[in-house]
Amino acid sequence: MVSTLGYITIMYIPINIIIDKVAGGQTIFYYLLIGLLITLLLCFILISLLYAQDIYNLYNLSIKDAEITIDNGTKMTKLTYDNIACFYSENKIVYTVQNNGMIINTDFTLNELEEKINDQLFFRANRQIIIHKDTVEQIEKIENGKLRIQLKPFIKKDTISEISISRYKRKAFIDWYQ
Numbered sequence: 001m002v003s004t005l006g007y008i009t010i011m012y013i014p015i016n017i018i019i020d021k022v023a024g025g026q027t028i029f030y031y032l033l034i035g036l037l038i039t040l041l042l043c044f045i046l047i048s049l050l051y052a053q054d055i056y057n058l059y060n061l062s063i064k065d066a067e068i069t070i071d072n073g074t075k076m077t078k079l080t081y082d083n084i085a086c087f088y089s090e091n092k093i094v095y096t097v098q099n100n101g102m103i104i105n106t107d108f109t110l111n112e113l114e115e116k117i118n119d120q121l122f123f124r125a126n127r128q129i130i131i132h133k134d135t136v137e138q139i140e141k142i143e144n145g146k147l148r149i150q151l152k153p154f155i156k157k158d159t160i161s162e163i164s165i166s167r168y169k170r171k172a173f174i175d176w177y178q
Contacts, residue, residue, distance in 0.1 A: 114130060
């Protein structure tokens with residue numbers, strides 16, 4: 001950005017002086033300086049907006065097309081983040097629940113998954129489950145500042161269809177969900 005603004009500065013002054021001489025006018029330093037500053041400000045704003053748009057597009061691309069490969073014994077399944085409803089642990093085995101209700105067991109631990117997946121889309125609700133943001137259907141406040149999370153109906157397993165969030169994780173969950 002600095003180099004672009006430097007090139008604009010280097011080109012602006014001679015071009016402005018040449019235009020003033022061709023038009024038969026007199027070059028006044030004050031007007032030359034004010035014109036240069038306004039031009040640099042507008043260019044800075046335009047370049048910043050274009051840069052911000054590029055960063056936003058990269059962020060959306062990284063979330064939308066992100067995928068994880070799940071090893072299940074001899075099978076390997078590649079799932080995009082949009083197809084995953086949650087990960088849960090039961091009897092020291094970690095399962096992946098897809099949005100269509102299909103359950104796949106994995107060779108990962110929840111801690112390994114928590115490091116691999118995008119924390120903008122997934123939240124570690126408790127020791128047993130990591131949920132996807134789109135899977136949450138209802139949030140209810142219960143005693144002692146806890147939250148009860150109701151997951152969408154396609155999750156048929158009763159033990160994970162309703163999750164409790166401790167009062168210690170409540171603020172982090174609310175911040176993440178919003």
